[in-house]
Structures are given as C-alpha cells and as structure tokens.
Amino acid sequence: MATRTIPSRSQRLLLPLGLLALSLALTLLGILARPIESLSLFWPVNAILLGLLLRQPRLASPAGWLAIYAGMVGGDLLSASDWASALWLNACNLGLIVVARQLLLPLSRAQLRLRQPGAILLLFLACAAGAAVAASMASVMSVQFFDNTTLTTWLAWFSEQFSTCVLLLPVLLSVPPPRHWHRPRQLPRRPMPLVALGLALSAALLIGGPGALALPLPALLWCALRYRLFVIALLSLLTGGAAIVMVAANLAHFGPLQSGAGVDALMSARLGIAMLVLGPLLMACVTAANQRLLKRLEHRANHDYLTGALARSALTQQTSDLLERRRQHPEGTPLALLMIDIDHFKAINDQHGHHTGDRVLRRFAQQLQQQLRHGELFGRLGGEEFVVVLPGVSAAEALHVAERLRLLIERLEFPLSLGGSLRITISIGIACLDAGSEHPPLEQVLSRADGALYRAKAQGRNRVMAADTERA
Numbered sequence: 001m002a003t004r005t006i007p008s009r010s011q012r013l014l015l016p017l018g019l020l021a022l023s024l025a026l027t028l029l030g031i032l033a034r035p036i037e038s039l040s041l042f043w044p045v046n047a048i049l050l051g052l053l054l055r056q057p058r059l060a061s062p063a064g065w066l067a068i069y070a071g072m073v074g075g076d077l078l079s080a081s082d083w084a085s086a087l088w089l090n091a092c093n094l095g096l097i098v099v100a101r102q103l104l105l106p107l108s109r110a111q112l113r114l115r116q117p118g119a120i121l122l123l124f125l126a127c128a129a130g131a132a133v134a135a136s137m138a139s140v141m142s143v144q145f146f147d148n149t150t151l152t153t154w155l156a157w158f159s160e161q162f163s164t165c166v167l168l169l170p171v172l173l174s175v176p177p178p179r180h181w182h183r184p185r186q187l188p189r190r191p192m193p194l195v196a197l198g199l200a201l202s203a204a205l206l207i208g209g210p211g212a213l214a215l216p217l218p219a220l221l222w223c224a225l226r227y228r229l230f231v232i233a234l235l236s237l238l239t240g241g242a243a244i245v246m247v248a249a250n251l252a253h254f255g256p257l258q259s260g261a262g263v264d265a266l267m268s269a270r271l272g273i274a275m276l277v278l279g280p281l282l283m284a285c286v287t288a289a290n291q292r293l294l295k296r297l298e299h300r301a302n303h304d305y306l307t308g309a310l311a312r313s314a315l316t317q318q319t320s321d322l323l324e325r326r327r328q329h330p331e332g333t334p335l336a337l338l339m340i341d342i343d344h345f346k347a348i349n350d351q352h353g354h355h356t357g358d359r360v361l362r363r364f365a366q367q368l369q370q371q372l373r374h375g376e377l378f379g380r381l382g383g384e385e386f387v388v389v390l391p392g393v394s395a396a397e398a399l400h401v402a403e404r405l406r407l408l409i410e411r412l413e414f415p416l417s418l419g420g421s422l423r424i425t426i427s428i429g430i431a432c433l434d435a436g437s438e439h440p441p442l443e444q445v446l447s448r449a450d451g452a453l454y455r456a457k458a459q460g461r462n463r464v465m466a467a468d469t470e471r472a
Ligand SMILES: Nc1nc2c(ncn2[C@@H]2O[C@H](COP(=O)(O)OP(=O)(O)OP(=O)(O)O)[C@@H](O)[C@H]2O)c(=O)[nH]1
Pocket: 306, 341, 342, 343, 344, 345, 346, 347, 349, 353, 354, 355, 356, 357, 358, 361, 382, 383, 384, 457, 461
C-alpha cells in the first residue's frame, strides 16, 4: 500500500515560512531586473513557484498559498509600491500559478517530468493560459497602475509571463533528482553542438535585426539530438534569456525600445523566443523517448521474459565476446562456465502446476543473479537449464562458487500459493579454461560443461562436477 508522509508540526510551520522567504526573494529579484518605469525584464517568481508546486504538490496547502502571496506582496511593498497595486498585481501573478497548475495537475508523474513529448505541448498551453489570465487581470487595472492602453498592458504582461514560464519551467521540471547529480554527463564528451550554439549566438549579436533571433535554432536542434532534455532546457533558457537581453538592450539593432514601436519589438521578440525553444525541447523529448524505447526493446530482445536472465542468443554472443577478448590477451586469463540444471523439475510442474514451476524458476534465477559480481554472465539456455560465466575465475575458485550456489539453492524454501513450501536441488557441470591455456570455441566449452552436468545427474543429482578433473 502506498504510504503518505505526514508532515511534522515543525515542517508544517517551516514549509510556508520557506515559501514566504522564497517568493519574497524572487519578487525582489524580479524588481531588480525592472528597467525604470517599465515592466520587469524577467519576472521569475511565478514560473519558479509554479515549478516548485508541481514538483512538490504538498507545498500547495492553504498556508503555502498564503505564504506565497504574502511574500510577493511583501517584496513589492519593499520596493516602494503602494498597497493597492501590490495586492492587485500579485493577485495577477498568483492567477498565473493557480491556472497553469490546475491545467498541469492531471498529468502523470512521467508527463510532469516531461518524459513524454505531448507533455511539452501541454506545458506550453498551460503557460499560455496562465499568462493570459494574469495579463487579463492586470489589463483591467491598466489605466490606474500602468498608464497604458488595455491592449498594451495585456500584450506586455502576456509576452513576458509566457516567455519566462516557457523558458524556466522545462528546466525546473526536468532537473534530475539530487541523487543523480554526481554522475558525469555527456556534455563535455560531445562539445561541438555547444560550440555551434556559442557561435550562433555571437553571429546573432553581430548580424542583428529580427531575423537574428532564429540564428541559434539549428545549433539548439543539434544540441537536442546530442544532450539530455534537462541540458536542452537549460541551454534554451540561456539562449532565450540572452536574446531577450540583446533585444532589450538594443545590442542587436532591433530598434529603439522607448517608443511604442520599441516596446512592441520586445513583446514580439519574447513571443518569438518562446516559440523558438519549443522545437528543440520537443526534439530532445522525442529523442529521449526513442532512446528509452530502444533500451526497452534491447532488454526484451536480450533477456528471458520469465527469469530476466540473458536469453540464449545474448548469452552466446556475450560469452563469445569474452572468449575473444581472452584470446587477444597475451597471458590469457582463466574463465569458468557453469551449466546449472534444476533436478526433477518436471515433477514440480506435475505436482504443483506450471504456474508454480514458473514462480520457482523466477525466484531461483533471482537468487542466483544476486550472487554474481559485475561482469559475470547469467543466462537461460532453455527450460530449467542455466549458464553462469565467470571470467577471471580459476578452476578451484569455480568449484567453490558452484558449491556455494548449490548449497544456497538446497537451503532455500519456495513458498507455495496454497500454503507450505517446497525445496529444490540443482546439478552443476563446470568447464574451465586455465590462464594461458587453449582457446576452444564456445560450442566446445558448452559441450564440456554439458558432459560434466550429465555425469552429475547420472551420479545422483544435487552435486557439482568439473569437466576436466571429474571432481565432485
Ligand atoms: N513451469 C515451467 N516449466 C518449464 C519451462 N520450461 C521448461 N519447463 C519444464 O521443465 C521440465 C524439464 O523436465 P526434464 O527435462 O525431464 O528434466 P527434469 O524433470 O528436471 O529432470 P532432470 O533434469 O533429469 O533432473 C519439463 O517438464 C518442461 O515442461 C518453463 O518456462 N516453465
């Protein structure tokens, strides 16, 4: 049964306090990015809090909402806003978060982590809807607070809120959990798309004009083919942010910003940038989905569906590869192959049914697999016959390992669905290749192990036989 963590008393107090501090700090950050007498260049508080509430739904308690609103209003008041505008304009900000969150809430966890391409489109729609609501609320009071026409206010709010959400949210939703942060990523190993992106941004700066906004697109698409979604989201944010700053600071000759037409240029650039990043994000998402699918297919093709052990073809291939590597090694390392067969397995099927037989096979394989080290192979040849390949293991060590496996299985209880349990035994035939010894083909190694297994069965089962020495 799924368990729900109930927050402790101190958590119930600390979480809203944390939200209050965060929304206050982010509001002040947005205010710092506000050119005099103008709408802020970036207003990240809405997108960041939206992302946080989507990733941590338990934060969206009544106290949490209140804390967010109080933090926003507090931040605005600290910047010398009056009470009326602070209360109303932050209600607009809250409107965006509420609407976009409501629209995204029905998505599954995988969709919210942007693991399905359709989720990117839904994210864009939710951001657009949230930004439209915030813009509509703000434009109602446009004359009082902005000294602008309703339409100008609406467009300014919508373009800023939509572009900021579209640039920031994918980063927040796709950021890997902290336990994965230590892993080295592909980025440094394949730097060319990143270099291309840097060059494209420089070219955009040099060439200038509205068309320059689209210059980074091919490089971003290339990045999307090579890097993970989170990296693409981050690169899109940086590219989009850089483009917005270029337009706002008129670094790329987009025209004067102070005039009405200038303001329109920034709005238009924001909308264009928001649409521009949709392609790379979608492509990264589709590429990741395809890679996951390929991995699943590969796993299905290479593993036995019932036991999860390597399928016969994959086992043969991987063991042949090990033998080939051994052949190329000047000193030649030892290698042991254990052929394992469950004793009287037919009787289990006959007495307890095929279903119980399947469960026994599954648990047996699970137990065996847990005993193996990295680089050792475990595969199912067919029926109740399995193979373990131990590279670098000598004949004496292989006998020891086989005996340990035999004892483990002999002592194991297999519970029956109708109560009670059963026990099984196994017979093992071993073929060993000593260090620097001959290099027989796989068929010959298998045949030696099979011969030893046959003798183990003939001598009463539940025993280990080695092909070369015939030891038991
Ligand atoms: N439940 C189940 N049974 C299987 C599966 N594959 C093969 N078997 C059964 O495994 C049994 C193997 O029987 P035998 O080859 O006679 O071997 P055994 O009864 O283990 O006897 P020994 O090997 O001589 O000890 C057959 O009854 C097969 O039907 C499977 O995937 N699931």
